[in-house]
Amino acid sequence: MSSTPLPPAPGDVAVEPRRRGSRSGDVLMVVLAAMAVLHFVRPAVFSEPAVQAWSTVFVAVCLQALPFLVLGVLLSAAISTFVPASFFSRVLPRSPVAAVPVAGLAGAVLPGCECASVPVAxxxxxxxxxxxxxxxxxLSAPAINPVVLVATAVAFPGEPQMVLAxxxxSVLVALVMGWLWVSFGRGDWLRVREGHVAAPGESRLESFRSAVQHDLLHAGGFLVVGGLTAATLNTVVPRAWxxxxxxxxxxxxxxLAxxxxxLAVCSEADAFVAASLVGFSPTARLVFLVVGPAVDVKLIALQAGTFGPRFAARFAPVTLVVAVLAAVGVGAVLL
Structure with missing residues (x-):
């Protein structure tokens, strides 16, 4: 079955034809080449404590996110290859307003972090x-799935109110952002790159493999961009601040927002980081837990690669504001 996408509805979203090559893959190659050249030209640079700290954070962010990115790519390829488009019209309400809460609560079934949810979306x-x-x-999948909630309960023993909050x-953020898109979103803000298109005579399994290969290279490059940003910011921000x-x-x-x-910590691990910030109030730590899976530097990079930079430039700032307000409001009631 071909994974050729359906034509977009007027005012909805356009699917851009797949370009030859991958700009994100090019970024990855440039970064690796630059590091290789620097290693031979100035090998002493890599012995500097600041550079070692930077490289540790960069590798940690990428390795932490990579398994879930692969999971998301596999699910994305499976959806585009094996699931007929008619399936979604049957399980989701036709009204976008009603479809938002159904899709938001469905995020609880994806056991991954934000890196997995972007390619699936x-x-x-x-x-x-x-x-x-x-x-x-x-927005909901990386924040309310069982793995994340159990990790939060373990990180905050004896504080079930933190898990509930x-x-x-997180559900509130997902619903508000979905409904805001219904009210104010414009189709020309959202440019989704066309996925792998099955060749004539190509089996579903071959199409699935090709889709995984294409999407992993594309998304992996943007993950590296996010990891570079997170590592740089982690290194230059003093803990004393x-x-x-x-x-x-x-x-x-x-x-903390x-x-x-x-920091771009994976949502499966961010609760342990929040629990370590003992000098901050419960509400401030809740803000950290709600904002992270909704908008961080690697997520912004992945969103820009998947939906286009115009989308990310608008979606990320609004999501940040909504996440902070939702966490503060819920924290005032439950914490």
Missing amino acids: GSLVRRGVTPAAALAFL RFVA LDAVADSPVLSVLV ALAVV
């Missing part, structure tokens, strides 16, 4: 799912 859009529902799934606030603002209710919330964007 892109595949859903290509298969004809309304973008509002796909975006709700993208994370679930409620955090300690200085922990006692301020407003600054602590803003700083920014830290969640910068």
Whole structure:
């Protein structure tokens, strides 16, 4: 079965033809080449403590996210290859407003982080799912799946209210962003790259393998871009700055929101980072848990690669504001 996408509905979303090559793959090759050249020209640079710290964070971010990115690519390829477009029209309400909460709660079944949800959401859009529902799934899946909730319970023993607050606030972010897209989203903001198109006579298994190969190269390059950004910011932001603002209710919330964007910790592990920030209030730590899976530097890079830079430039800032407000509101009630 061919994975050729359905034509977009007017005012909905356009699917861009797949270009030859991969700009994100080119970025990956350039980074590797530059590091190889630097190693031979200035080998002493790699012995500097700051460079070693930077490389440790970069490798940690990429290795932490890579398994879930592969999971997302596999699911995306399976959806585009084996699942008929008619399936989604049967399981999702026709109204985008009603489809948003269904898709948002369906995010609980994907055991992965945000790196897995982006390619899956892109595949859903290509298969004809309304973008509002796909975006709700993208935001909820890395935050409310069982693995993340269990990890949060383990990181905060004896504090079930933190698990509940994370679930409620994350679902709220997904629903609000989905409904905002229904009300204000424009089709020309969203450019989804065409997935692998099956060649004549190509079997489903061959099409699945080709789709995985194509999508992994494309998404992997953007993961590297996000990892480079996260490593750089992690290295230059002093820990003393955090300690200085922990006692301020407003600054602590803003700083941990920014830290969640910068650190780009996988959602399966971010609860343990939040639990270690003992000087901050429970609400501020909840902000860290809600913001991270919704908008961080590697996620922004992946979104730009999957849906286009115009989409990421609009979606990420609004998501950040909504996530902070949702976490603060839920924290005030439950924590």
